[in-house]
Amino acid sequence: MKSVSFSIDDIGIGQIVVDVQGAKVNTLSPAVLDDLKEAIKEAKSSEVKAVVVKSGKKASFIAGADIEEFTKISSRSEAKKLAEKGQGVFNILSELEVPTIAVIDGICLGGGLELALACTYRIAVDEGTTMGAPEVRLGVVPGWGGTQRLPRLIGLMAAMKMILSGKAFPARKALKMKLVDKVVPRSFLREQLRNFVEGVLTEKGKKKVLAKRKRRGPMPWLLERNFIGRALLFSQAKKGVMRQTKGQYPAPLAAIKLLRKTDGVDILFGLDEEAKTIAGLFESPVTKNLINLFFVSQKVKKDPGFKTDAAVKKIGNTAVLGAGVMGGGIAWLLSRGDHDVRLKDINWEAVTLGFKQASDNYKTLVKIHRMRPSEMSLKMHKITGTVDYSGFKQADMIVEAVVEDMDIKKKVFSELEGYIKEDAIVCSNTSALSITEMGKAFKHPERFVGMHFFNPVNRMPLVEVIPGEKTSEETVATVVAELQRLKKTPIVVGDCAGFLVNRILMPYLGEAGWLLQQSVSFERMDALMEKFGMPMGPFRLLDTIGMDVAYHVANTLEAAYGERMEVPKVFKTLLDAGFIGKKAKKGFYLGRGKPNPAMRRLLADQGFKKPRISNKNIVDRMVLAQVSEGWRCLEEGIVASPEHLDMAMIMGTGFPPWRGGLMAYANDRGVEEIKQRLQELKNDR
Numbered sequence: 001m002k003s004v005s006f007s008i009d010d011i012g013i014g015q016i017v018v019d020v021q022g023a024k025v026n027t028l029s030p031a032v033l034d035d036l037k038e039a040i041k042e043a044k045s046s047e048v049k050a051v052v053v054k055s056g057k058k059a060s061f062i063a064g065a066d067i068e069e070f071t072k073i074s075s076r077s078e079a080k081k082l083a084e085k086g087q088g089v090f091n092i093l094s095e096l097e098v099p100t101i102a103v104i105d106g107i108c109l110g111g112g113l114e115l116a117l118a119c120t121y122r123i124a125v126d127e128g129t130t131m132g133a134p135e136v137r138l139g140v141v142p143g144w145g146g147t148q149r150l151p152r153l154i155g156l157m158a159a160m161k162m163i164l165s166g167k168a169f170p171a172r173k174a175l176k177m178k179l180v181d182k183v184v185p186r187s188f189l190r191e192q193l194r195n196f197v198e199g200v201l202t203e204k205g206k207k208k209v210l211a212k213r214k215r216r217g218p219m220p221w222l223l224e225r226n227f228i229g230r231a232l233l234f235s236q237a238k239k240g241v242m243r244q245t246k247g248q249y250p251a252p253l254a255a256i257k258l259l260r261k262t263d264g265v266d267i268l269f270g271l272d273e274e275a276k277t278i279a280g281l282f283e284s285p286v287t288k289n290l291i292n293l294f295f296v297s298q299k300v301k302k303d304p305g306f307k308t309d310a311a312v313k314k315i316g317n318t319a320v321l322g323a324g325v326m327g328g329g330i331a332w333l334l335s336r337g338d339h340d341v342r343l344k345d346i347n348w349e350a351v352t353l354g355f356k357q358a359s360d361n362y363k364t365l366v367k368i369h370r371m372r373p374s375e376m377s378l379k380m381h382k383i384t385g386t387v388d389y390s391g392f393k394q395a396d397m398i399v400e401a402v403v404e405d406m407d408i409k410k411k412v413f414s415e416l417e418g419y420i421k422e423d424a425i426v427c428s429n430t431s432a433l434s435i436t437e438m439g440k441a442f443k444h445p446e447r448f449v450g451m452h453f454f455n456p457v458n459r460m461p462l463v464e465v466i467p468g469e470k471t472s473e474e475t476v477a478t479v480v481a482e483l484q485r486l487k488k489t490p491i492v493v494g495d496c497a498g499f500l501v502n503r504i505l506m507p508y509l510g511e512a513g514w515l516l517q518q519s520v521s522f523e524r525m526d527a528l529m530e531k532f533g534m535p536m537g538p539f540r541l542l543d544t545i546g547m548d549v550a551y552h553v554a555n556t557l558e559a560a561y562g563e564r565m566e567v568p569k570v571f572k573t574l575l576d577a578g579f580i581g582k583k584a585k586k587g588f589y590l591g592r593g594k595p596n597p598a599m600r601r602l603l604a605d606q607g608f609k610k611p612r613i614s615n616k617n618i619v620d621r622m623v624l625a626q627v628s629e630g631w632r633c634l635e636e637g638i639v640a641s642p643e644h645l646d647m648a649m650i651m652g653t654g655f656p657p658w659r660g661g662l663m664a665y666a667n668d669r670g671v672e673e674i675k676q677r678l679q680e681l682k683n684d685r
Contacts, residue, residue, distance in 0.1 A: 004035035005056075006042040013197055014048035014098075016040065019056025026055055028111040029066035030085060036115075037089045044096055050197050051096060053119055054103040059128055059186075061103075064110025067138070070282075070291050079282035083275035086111060086144030090118035091271075094149075099200050103193060105186065109134055109168060114142055117149040121209065122180040123196055124171040125189060131179060132168030136251040138294060139287030139658075143278040147258055148270040154178050155215055156224050160237050160259055164252050173369040178213045234260045248533055248658050250284050289660035293650070296643045296661070297489075304465070304480050305640030306492035310473035312481045313425070315339065317394045321412065322401035323350050323385070326429060328357025329457030330399050335382040336362075337486045342391040343383055351385040358383055361458040389419035396421070397482070399451060401429040404552060406437065413441035413448075425475055427451035432502055432556045435468035435495045446472040449479055452499060454652055461489045462651035464499050491648050494638035497560030498553065500645065501652035503633065504662070506557050506565065507625035509550060512538035513568030514685055515621065516603065520613055522588050523595050528619050533656025538622065543587035547571065547580045570606070577602055613684065621681055627666045627674060634663075 003020040016039045020026045028036075043051045055061045065086070073079045093100060093115070102116035105125040109132050116122050116131075124131070133142050133150070141147055142163060151159040154177050162169075162177075171183045184192040199205030223229035234256060241252040258277045262270035281287050316339070320331045323345035331354060334341045345351045362379060365371035371379075384391065392398065398420060402412055409428065416426070426448045428438055439445035450466030463483050467476050476492065483490040493500040512525055516539075526537025542550055551572065557565040579599060581587040590596050630645055639645045646661025659665045666674055 002035045002038075003032045004039045006039040006046075008046060008048055011194075012047070012049045014043045014046060014051035016043060016051060016053045017056045018053070018062060024057075025060050025063040025107065026057055026112070027063050027066040028086070028115070029069055030082070032066070033085055033089050037092065040089070040092050040096070043098075044092075048098055049201055050099040050101060052101050052103055052193070052197070053093075053115065055105065057106070059125075060106035061108040061129075062112025062115060063107050064112050064134070065144075067291065067294055070138070070140075071295075073282050076279040076283060080275045080279035083143040083278040086114070087271050087275065090114060090145050094118040094145075099197075099206075101193070101197060101200075103189070104129055104131065104171075104180065105189070106130075108132075110142070110146075111144050114144040114146040114149070117153060118145060121196070121200060123182045123184060123189075123193060124174055124180040125186045126171050126183050127186050129171040129174075130168040131171070131174045132166065133163050134166040134168065136164060136249070136255065137166040137290065139249070139251050139284060139290040140281045141251055141255045141258060141274070141277055143274055145271060145274070147255065147274050147277075148262060148267050151259065151263075152267075153213070155220055156230065156259070156263065157220075157233055160233065160256070163255050163259075164237060164241060170369055176369070178215065181209050181212065230263060246531060246533070248286070248656065250286055251281055254281055286658045289658055289664065292660060292664070293646075293657055296647055300491065300644055300647045301484070301489060303640075304484075304490045304492050305644045306465070306476055306480060308473040308477050310477045313396070313423075313474065313478040315396045315425075315478065315482050317342070317391075317396055319344065319392050319395040319398045320354075320401060321398060321416065322403075322429075323354025324401065325353075325357050326453065326455060326457065327399075327401035328354035329361065329455070330401055330429065330453060331383050332358035332361040333457055333486055333488075334399075335379050339382065341383045342386055342395060344386045344389065344392075347387060348385070351387065355380075355383065355385065361456075364458065389416070392416075392419045393421060395424055397425045397427065397479075399427045399429060404431060404433065404549070406433050409433065409438055410441040413438065417442055417444075423447065425449065425478060427479060429453050432498045432553045434497070435466045435471070439468040439470055445470040447475050449475050450495065450499070451479060451483075452501075454501075460651065461487075462501070462648060463488045463490045464501060464648070464652075465490045465492045466495050466499055467492070468495055489647070489651060491639070491644050493648075494633075494636065496636070496638055498557050500633055500639050500648050502553055503557065503638070504626050504629045504645075504649060505653050506550075506554055507629050508622050509538050509542060510554060510565065510568060511622045511625045512542075513571050515613065515618060517568055517570045517606075518611055518613060518685070519603075520618060522599070522603075525618060525622070528615055529622060532619055532623065533659060535654035539588040540593075543581040543589055545581065546583055547575050547587070551575050570603075573606065574599075574602070617681065617684055620677055621684060623665075624674060624678055624681065626662055628678060630662050630666070 001021050005017050007015045009015055018026050020032055100119040101121045102119040103123050104116055106128055107130055108116060113131055113133055133146055135142050158177055174180045175183045182196055200209055223233050237256050254277050258273055262273050318334045318339040319342040320327050321344050323343050331341045331343045343351060343354050362376040366373055366376055428450050430450055431452055435450040439448045442448050449471045452464035454460035454462055465479055480490045516522060522539040526539050529537040554567045558567050579586055588596055588599050633639055642663035646663050649655040649662045650657050655662050
C-alpha cells in the first residue's frame with residue numbers, strides 16, 4: 001500500500017495524507033518521497049482550490065527523514081543524491097499554483113518541518129505539537145530545503161538559532177516565531193482549518209495572514225537588513241558554536257558557512273549548496289558516531305537492560321522523603337507526570353525549600369514557553385508538604401532522598417515501613433550505597449529498589465535503576481515503566497558500590513587528584529579534558545558536585561574496591577581547608593571561572609613532586625581509567641551491554657557524544673593499544 005494518498009473533499013479542497021503503513025510515526029524514506037511526489041502530481045493535475053497536507057497518524061505529523069537510510073550512505077555522491085531527491089519533491093510542492101496548507105498535529109521534526117516549510121501556510125494544533133530542526137544533533141544540517149526556506153520565513157537570526165541549537169519548540173512558541181500562521185485546539189481543528197482555507201482563498205484573507213508574518217521592531221533592520229549587521233550575526237554565531245563545542249562538531253560550523261554563502265541568493269543555487277554541504281558532512285567520522293548513537297539511544301529507550309514478563313503495577317499517589325534540592329526536583333517530576341505528591345522533611349523550612357525547587361523548575365518551563373502559568377499552578381497544587389508521615393498510607397510509590405549515609409537511611413526505612421501500604425514500592429535515590437544492605441531494614445525487601453537520579457532532575461535524562469538481591473521483578477518492571485512514562489531514560493544496573501556511572505566516574509576524578517599531587521595544575525587538566533570533549537574539566541566538576549560529596553563517595557568506593565580506587569590524600573587536605581566548592585563559595589575557581597589564588601597557594605605549600613608529564617599522558621590517565629573500569633563493569637554484568645554503558649556515561653557525565661561513547665571510543669582506539677597504554681601508565685604516578 002502507498003504511504004501517501006490524495007483525495008478531494010466536498011468543497012474542492014485537495015487532501016494529501018501521509019500515513020506510513022506499519023509504523024507508529026511517519027518518517028520520510030525514499031519510497032515515501034516517491035509516494036508523496038505522485039500525490040503532489042495528482043494534486044497539480046486536479047481542479048482544486050487549495051491543497052491540505054496532513055498526517056494520517058493520531059497526534060503525530062512527520063518525525064523527519066528515515067534515519068535508517070543514513071546508514072546506507074557510503075559515498076559523498078549518495079548523500080548528495082538523497083538530499084536532491086527530497087529537495088526535488090518539496091520544490092514541486094512549493095510550486096503548486098494553488099495555496100498549500102500544512103496541518104501540523106504532533107511531532108514535526110527535520111524533514112517533516114521542511115515539508116511544512118514548502119507549503120504556503122502552516123496551522124499547528126496547540127496540544128502536544130513540537131517543531132524543530134534537530135539535524136545538527138546527527139552531525140548534518142537540514143538537507144531538504146530547510147536552510148533556505150527557514151531564513152526566508154522567520155528571518156536569518158531566528159533560523160540560525162533554530163538550526164544551530166537543534167531544539168524543538170511547542171506550537172505557541174512557533175507562532176511567536178512566525179513559523180506557523182495559526183494555532184488551534186485539536187477539538188476545533190476541522191472547523192478552524194476550513195475557515196482558514198476559505199480565508200486565504202480571498203485576497204483580503206491572504207494579506208491578513210501575510211501581514212502577521214512581518215517582523216517588527218529595530219532588530220531585524222539592525223542585524224538582518226544591512227551588510228554589517230549580517231556579518232555580526234555570522235561572527236557571533238561562530239563564536240558561540242566554538243565556545244560550546246570547541247570546534248569538535250563540524251555540522252554547526254558547516255551550517256553557518258552555508259547560511260552565509262547562500263544569504264540573499266537564488267533559492268535553486270542555495271539548494272545546490274545545501275546538498276553539497278550534506279554530502280561533505282557524511283564523510284565525517286563525527287557524523288557516523290552521532291548517527292550510530294541515535295540508534296543506540298532508541299535501543300536503550302526500548303530496552304533498559306532488564307527483561308521480564310512480570311506485571312507492571314499502576315502508580316497513583318506518590319511521596320518523597322527528603323525535601324532538599326534533589327527531593328524537590330523529584331517531587332516536580334512526579335507532579336509533572338500528574339501524580340499527587342506528598343513531600344516530607346523534618347521541618348517546614350526544609351519542606352519550603354523543596355517547594356521552591358519544584359517551583360523554580362516549573363518557572364523555567366513557563367519562561368521557555370513549554371508550559372502556561374495556569375498549567376504550572378495546577379501542577380504545583382499536586383504537591384503537598386508534611387513534617388510527619390500523614391498521607392503516606394495513600395502512596396503507591398515512595399522515593400527517599402535523604403542524606404547519603406547508610407545508618408541514617410536504614411533508620412529512616414525502619415521507621416517508614418510502619419506508615420505505608422504493604423504493597424507500596426519504596427525507592428532510594430542513592431548514588432553509591434548498597435541496595436541489598438539497605439533492604440535489610442525492610443520486612444518486605446522485595447518492594448524496595450534503587451532509583452538514582454542525576455542532578456539537576458529537570459535536565460538530566462538518566463536514572464539508574466538498581467535491584468537488590470531480594471527486589472522482585474514486578475518492582476523493577478513497575479519502576480522502569482513509570483520512569484519511561486515520566487520521559488526519563490532508565491537503565492537497570494547491578495548493585496555494586498557506585499553502581500555504574502559513579503563507579504566509572506570516580507577513577508577519572510581520582511586520577512585527576514593523583515595528577516594534582518604530582519603538581520599538574522588543575523587549570524591545565526581542566527583545559528585538556530574540555531578540549532577532549534568533556535562539558536567541564538574534573539576540577540570544575542568537583543566544584544559543582546562539592547568536595548564533601550565527592551570525598552564521601554570516593555571513600556565508599558575505596559572501601560569496596562581497594563587499591564585501584566585509593567583516594568588521593570590531596571582531597572582530604574582540600575576538604576579540611578574548607579575548599580568544598582560552589583556551595584561554600586570556596587573551590588578551585590572563583591566567580592566567572594577565574595582560578596582561585598588561595599587554592600594555588602595551598603597546593604604550592606604541599607611539597608608535591610613535580611615530574612614532567614605530557615598532555616597525552618594526562619588525558620590518557622584520566623580517560624583510560626574510565627575505560628578500564630567500564631570493562632570490569634561489563635565483565636561483571638553490572639550493565640547489560642556496551643551500548644547501555646555508553647548511553648549512561650553520555651547522559652550521566654557528559655562524555656562527548658561525538659566520540660560515540662566510552663566503549664565506542666575504546667573500540668576506535670583498539671583494545672590492544674589501550675592495554676599497552678595502561679601498562680605504560682602504571683609507572684607514571
